[in-house]
Structures are given as structure tokens and as C-alpha cells.
Amino acid sequence: MYKMLIVDLNRHTDSKTMAALDWSELGFTIENNAGAADGALAQLASKPYSLVLINMVGMPDEGLALCSRIRAESRIPILLIGDGTNFQLARKAMYYQVSDYLPAPLCADELSASLRLIKRKLDSAGRADREMRPSESAPSDLSVIDKVKEYVTEALSQTITLKQISNILHFNCSYLGQKFKYHENMTFNEYLLQQRMEKAKFLLESTDLKVYEIASEVGYSEMDWFYKKFKSYTGVSANEYRKMMSITA
Incomplete structure (x- = not known):
């Protein structure tokens, strides 16, 4: 079973929908609950969890701030429940690489489908981790990848190269590049x-x-x-993108 932490920032999570789910069949167990960001962070620091579910309906700023604080320390999957009418809020949530964003009121089928998808990803990551353990040093692979990601996040405004990071972490650059691609499915x-x-x-x-x-x-x-890079990535220029977002907001 994967241990889950529920963070109910507005203390009004749809208990009927939550209670209707067969959590053991979905592969999760609700290990703890928290009603505030500080409590949630303390829980995450005290024991290992596999998923954080955050209800931020009515409290979007607090919810996104918590996502930011979690991402500063961990890549743990985050499932967000938010205001379904707020398109901008959903897009901002994606910036923190949340696993899914579900609109309130909760739909049991949508929540179940989201949890199943997250479980499949956790299972896949677990299998990959086991396959990458030919020696005693292998279990550190994922933590090394996390360090690479954390460095990128912190130094995004600077010049960044894999060789530079490899030197900092005392790894062979080619080896680290292979490990990164294996775990992230991208170079x-x-x-x-x-x-x-x-x-x-x-x-x-x-x-x-x-x-x-x-x-x-x-x-x-x-x-x-x-x-050039922005237009290649999004299909539009930066100015066009900003205008598009302001129209849909």
C-alpha cells in the first residue's frame, strides 16, 4: 500500500466522496491528515509518504504556496483539488508539476481514475528502481536525479550544463546523463x-x-x-502567448 497524506486547507473536503472509495483496492492508505501548510510539511519531514492530496478550494494562494514549499524539498506526487472554474489557477498548479488537478466538487470516478494513474506511475518507478540495483550504491540513483532537478530549479536563471552539475556531484558526466534519461524518459x-x-x-x-x-x-x-526556443516550444511568440492567456483568463 502507498501511504497518502491528505491536506485539507479549507477543512471542507468532500468526505462522502472520499468515504465512498475503496482505498485498499486503489492501492493507497490514508496515513495522516493535516489542516495547514506547516503541519503538512512537518508530517512530510517526519515519515515517508508516496502521495500528497491537497484540497485548496477557496484558498488557492495557500495551496500553491504549499506546492512550492513541497517542491523545494521533494518530487513526491501531488494531487490537487481546486476551483474548477479557475483556468489560470489550474495552469499555475501545473507549474509545480502536480500529478493531477481535479475540480471541486469531487467526482468519485474522476478521483479513482486519477489515483489509479498515479499508482501505475509509482509502480513503474518502483520497478525501475529495483532493476537499477546491481550493487549497494545503486539505491542512491533516484536521490542523485532529485539533486540534479533541484539544482536546475535553483539555478534556472544561470548558465547550466550537465558537466557542471556532474563536477558538483562528483559523477562522470556521461554516466549521469544516461541515468537521468533512464529515470526521466528525456535527456x-x-x-x-x-x-x-x-x-x-x-x-x-x-x-x-x-x-x-x-x-x-x-x-x-x-x-x-x-x-526562437519559446516559439519552437509553444508554437507562438512570447507576446502572442501572453495575449492568448489574458483573453482566456
């Missing part, structure tokens, strides 16, 4: 581009920063290169 450079572009999208949607300021925030000193 390091593809991941770095994804993180830069997703943060750029987030900043275009949620701030009034100039495009050149956003480019700098995500590590691009040459505007032409940023414009």
Missing part, C-alpha cells in the same frame, strides 16, 4: 529546456514582467535565442 537538455519554457510561460501568465526580463529569469541572455 538532461530536454528537461532543462522544458523547465525554462514552463517557467517562462508561468511568468508570462502571472506577472507583468517584460519579455526580456522573463528571458533573463529563465537563463537566456540573448533575446533572439529565447524567442
Whole structure:
């Protein structure tokens, strides 16, 4: 069974829907509950969990802030319940790489489907981890990948190379690149581009920063290169993207 922490920020989670689920059949057990961000973070620090479910209906700022604080320390799957009428909120939630975002009121079928998908991913990650253990040192592979991701998040506005990270972590660059691709199903450079572009999208949607300021925030000193990469990634220019998001908001 995968242990789950439920964080009910507004203390009004749909208990009927939750109670209607066969949690053991879904592969999860509700290990603990928390009613505030600090309590949730304390719980996560005290014992291992496989999933965090956060109900942030009516409290979107607190919910996103908690996601940010969790992501600063962990890549644990996060399942968010939020205001289904708020498109911008759902997009901001995706910035924190949540596993799923479900609109309130909860639908039992949708919640079950989401939990099954998360379980399949957890099972797959577990199998991959076991297969990567030919020696005593192998269990550290996932923690190393997490360190690479954390470095990228913290240094996104700077020049970042895998060789640079390899030197910091005292790993062979080629070896680390292979491990990263195995666990993430993408190369390091593809991941770095994804993180830069997703943060750029987030900043275009949620701030009034100039495009050149956003480019700098995500590590691009040459505007032409940023414009080229952004349009290749999204299909539209940065200015067009901002206009599209303002129209749909």
C-alpha cells in the first residue's frame, strides 16, 4: 500500500466522496491528515509518504504556496483539488508539476481514475528502481536525479550544463546523463529546456514582467535565442502567448 497524506486547507473536503472509495483496492492508505501548510510539511519531514492530496478550494494562494514549499524539498506526487472554474489557477498548479488537478466538487470516478494513474506511475518507478540495483550504491540513483532537478530549479536563471552539475556531484558526466534519461524518459537538455519554457510561460501568465526580463529569469541572455526556443516550444511568440492567456483568463 502507498501511504497518502491528505491536506485539507479549507477543512471542507468532500468526505462522502472520499468515504465512498475503496482505498485498499486503489492501492493507497490514508496515513495522516493535516489542516495547514506547516503541519503538512512537518508530517512530510517526519515519515515517508508516496502521495500528497491537497484540497485548496477557496484558498488557492495557500495551496500553491504549499506546492512550492513541497517542491523545494521533494518530487513526491501531488494531487490537487481546486476551483474548477479557475483556468489560470489550474495552469499555475501545473507549474509545480502536480500529478493531477481535479475540480471541486469531487467526482468519485474522476478521483479513482486519477489515483489509479498515479499508482501505475509509482509502480513503474518502483520497478525501475529495483532493476537499477546491481550493487549497494545503486539505491542512491533516484536521490542523485532529485539533486540534479533541484539544482536546475535553483539555478534556472544561470548558465547550466550537465558537466557542471556532474563536477558538483562528483559523477562522470556521461554516466549521469544516461541515468537521468533512464529515470526521466528525456535527456538532461530536454528537461532543462522544458523547465525554462514552463517557467517562462508561468511568468508570462502571472506577472507583468517584460519579455526580456522573463528571458533573463529563465537563463537566456540573448533575446533572439529565447524567442526562437519559446516559439519552437509553444508554437507562438512570447507576446502572442501572453495575449492568448489574458483573453482566456
